[in-house]
Amino acid sequence: MRVDIYRRSEAEGRYSHLAVPEGKPIPQEAINTDWNCEHRAVERDETQAHWNDLGIPEPGRQLRDKGYAITSVTEQPRR
Template identity: 55%
Template sequence: MRLDIYRRAETDGKYSYLAVPEGKMIPQEAINSEWETADRSIEFDENSPELPEFAIDNPLQQIHTKGYAITSVKHLSQTG
């Protein structure tokens, strides 16, 4: 599966990331934030339980449920 990745600035210089299937629009419920393009058409192994470079857990499950996958709040609250 190929994904388009968007990001938005958070506190402490961190970013949240949003992944949508390649060529799909960001779903309506997720467009209330200012997302900027981070990467286009990245290859994602559908057997992978995470997208570690974007701190996204269970991306395939999230995409099937919501139409997108997003960085977990737990990753944003971690120090270091």
């Protein structure tokens, strides 16, 4: 699946990531003015159990259920 990846700064030098299907807007419940586009039209395997580099568990389920996938609070990566 091709997705657009957004990121925002969190406390202690950590980041959250948000993945939405390519070309789709960020869903209303996830709109936040500090999301910055990191990558557009990235091919990702949504059947993976976890996107480790983004700290996103169950990306396929999240994309199907919510229309986006987001970093778990407990897994915010450092950059």
